Amino acid sequence: MSNSRSFVDERTIKRALAALRWGPIRFRRDKVIACEGEAGDYMFLVVSRVVRSCKTFANGNRNVVAFYLPGDLLGWSDENYSLSVEAASEALVLFLKRSTLMSLAASELSVAGWLLDATTTQFCRAQKHALLLSLTAKSRFATFLTDLMRRSGRANTIDLPMSHRDIADHLGLSIESLSRTITDMQRSGIIARSGRRTLDVENNHLLERASR
Amino acid sequence: MSNSRSFVDERTIKRALAALRWGPIRFRRDKVIACEGEAGDYMFLVVSRVVRSCKTFANGNRNVVAFYLPGDLLGWSDENYSLSVEAASEALVLFLKRSTLMSLAASELSVAGWLLDATTTQFCRAQKHALLLSLTAKSRFATFLTDLMRRSGRANTIDLPMSHRDIADHLGLSIESLSRTITDMQRSGIIARSGRRTLDVENNHLLERASR
DNA sequence: CGTGACGTTGAATGCTGTCAATCATTGTGG
DNA sequence: CCACAATGATTGACAGCATTCAACGTCACG
Numbered sequence: 001m002s003n004s005r006s007f008v009d010e011r012t013i014k015r016a017l018a019a020l021r022w023g024p025i026r027f028r029r030d031k032v033i034a035c036e037g038e039a040g041d042y043m044f045l046v047v048s049r050v051v052r053s054c055k056t057f058a059n060g061n062r063n064v065v066a067f068y069l070p071g072d073l074l075g076w077s078d079e080n081y082s083l084s085v086e087a088a089s090e091a092l093v094l095f096l097k098r099s100t101l102m103s104l105a106a107s108e109l110s111v112a113g114w115l116l117d118a119t120t121t122q123f124c125r126a127q128k129h130a131l132l133l134s135l136t137a138k139s140r141f142a143t144f145l146t147d148l149m150r151r152s153g154r155a156n157t158i159d160l161p162m163s164h165r166d167i168a169d170h171l172g173l174s175i176e177s178l179s180r181t182i183t184d185m186q187r188s189g190i191i192a193r194s195g196r197r198t199l200d201v202e203n204n205h206l207l208e209r210a211s212r
Numbered sequence: 213m214s215n216s217r218s219f220v221d222e223r224t225i226k227r228a229l230a231a232l233r234w235g236p237i238r239f240r241r242d243k244v245i246a247c248e249g250e251a252g253d254y255m256f257l258v259v260s261r262v263v264r265s266c267k268t269f270a271n272g273n274r275n276v277v278a279f280y281l282p283g284d285l286l287g288w289s290d291e292n293y294s295l296s297v298e299a300a301s302e303a304l305v306l307f308l309k310r311s312t313l314m315s316l317a318a319s320e321l322s323v324a325g326w327l328l329d330a331t332t333t334q335f336c337r338a339q340k341h342a343l344l345l346s347l348t349a350k351s352r353f354a355t356f357l358t359d360l361m362r363r364s365g366r367a368n369t370i371d372l373p374m375s376h377r378d379i380a381d382h383l384g385l386s387i388e389s390l391s392r393t394i395t396d397m398q399r400s401g402i403i404a405r406s407g408r409r410t411l412d413v414e415n416n417h418l419l420e421r422a423s424r
Numbered sequence: 425c426g427t428g429a430c431g432t433t434g435a436a437t438g439c440t441g442t443c444a445a446t447c448a449t450t451g452t453g454g
Numbered sequence: 455c456c457a458c459a460a461t462g463a464t465t466g467a468c469a470g471c472a473t474t475c476a477a478c479g480t481c482a483c484g
Contacts, residue, residue, distance in 0.1 A: 055343060057424070058424065061346075063343055063346055065339050065342060065343060066339070076332045076335060076336065077332060077336075078332075078336050082340075083339070105324070105325075105328070106321055106325070107321075109318055109319075109321070109324065112317070112321065112324040112325070112328065113317075113318070113324070115328055116317070116324065116327055116328050116331060119328060119331035119332050119335055120288045120289060120290075120331050122335055123288060123331055123334055123335040123338055124288065124289075124290045126335055126338035126339050126341075126342060127277050127278070127295070127338050128294075129338075129342050130277060130338060130341050130342045130345060131267060131275055131277065133342060133345040133346065133384065134273075134275055134345065134384040136471075136472095137471080137472070163430080164430075164431065165430080172345065172346040173472080173473090174472075174473055174474075175430085175431075175432095176431090176432080176433085176472090176473075176474080177471090177472055177473070178431095179431060179432055179433080180432085180433080180472090182432095183432075183433085196481080212269070212270065348439075348440095349439080349440070375462080376462075376463070377462080385440080385441090386440070386441055386442080387462085387463075387464095388440090388441075388442080388463090388464080388465085389439090389440055389441070390463095391463060391464055391465080392440095392464085392465080394464095395464075395465085408448095408449080
């Protein structure tokens with residue numbers, strides 16, 4: 001889904017990242033990688049599993065703004081000023097010093113292009129997520145599933161790497177509503193549960209119809 | 213609210229933009245600037261008033277993903293592949309050919325930095341908008357007001373440049389709910405109407421409290 | 425085997441949407 | 455200049471979807 005701008009050179013980027021990286025560091029589930037309101041000197045490149053960025057409100061409500069899969073870069077300045085970054089499952093994360101990365105971008109065009117690509121992709125993703133939030137519970141979850149399948153490169157089996165709690169907070173639902181939705185889609189023959197955290201898509205066509 | 217990266221040079225950018233720009237063109241209210249599903253060869257720089265990007269669903273529902281004020285750049289590749297760009301009020305828009313802009317970014321670091329700034333800002337804005345959508349109607353509108361005041365540089369008087377319809381579709385509410393919310397906040401002494409499309413903030417403290 | 429975290433299910437409440445009627449404003453044409 | 459239509463906004467009644475509260479079931483782990 002990358003925009004593949006002409007001036008993005010993979011090798012140069014990898015070489016550059018190798019120079020300024022710190023880690024990768026392994027985080028246990030629910031461990032905080034960067035706290036809400038922190039300075040934000042670092043950006044994070046997900047290496048394995050899943051990272052979430054979320055906001056917790058005064059009343060205890062939580063909101064998972066986005067999930068980040070391997071290859072995703074996060075921690076854009078004001079982003080992690082207001083959001084906390086946490087491991088949604090066991091996760092490996094690479095730390096990149098922001099200032100170094102930015103000055104590198106100022107001299108290496110390929111790095112600048114890579115950053116632009118990353119922000120653009122995530123901007124579009126955030127907009128789609130906003131669109132998702134005005135759909136029904138069923139449509140939200142169906143869309144979430146298709147998105148996750150596409151991003152993780154799976155075809156029919158989805159190993160949910162995050163908890164129901166996380167998914168519910170991401171889709172703007174209560175865990176009960178999410179649970180009911182899943183049961184409902186199961187009864188409709190759209191999906192089936194094959195493991196504790198594993199879903200099988202039984203009918204791709206129905207799933208697509210449900211996401212509207 | 214810009215990130216003011218060191219390599220962003222205003223003069224260079226303005227000079228560069230002057231070379232590749234087309235327009236500015238004036239659009240009447242509700243006129244389509246770029247249609248959903250179009251190729252998207254151009255990006256758009258808002259010069260005056262307001263532009264909206266929105267998605268219309270098969271059932272007739274519409275969703276205003278974002279409003280763009282003067283100085284905002286929009287039309288990031290896959291963004292306007294799925295969204296249409298329209299004038300939310302009388303608007304002046306500058307057209308920038310994407311390919312030219314991108315190759316310019318590949319040679320002019322200041323342009324690349326400017327683009328990165330713009331995407332980052334809008335990415336954060338989109339995330340905040342997603343957060344907004346899981347609040348109550350009152351909180352959504354209160355947040356919208358404070359945001360609009362900050363972005364347009366106003367203190368206590370807000371001249372809503374877009375229709376209630378647009379605002380409702382942006383906040384994920386029906387026009388009726390929006391209307392009720394406004395009346396409610398008026399009765400609470402938070403805001404007052406001074407004109408058909410003008411609101412006065414009577415109590416800033418209450419407004420801030422309402423946005424949670 | 426008990427404990428705790430997580431998920432499921434049911435009943436009741438509540439916020440928002442829908443439908444419908446009314447009012448206000450703007451614009452149009454005679 | 456006024457009557458009229460058209461659009462947009464307001465208000466009320468009612469329905470619906472999701473939340474909340476609560477109880478129960480299930481699984482992992484000590």
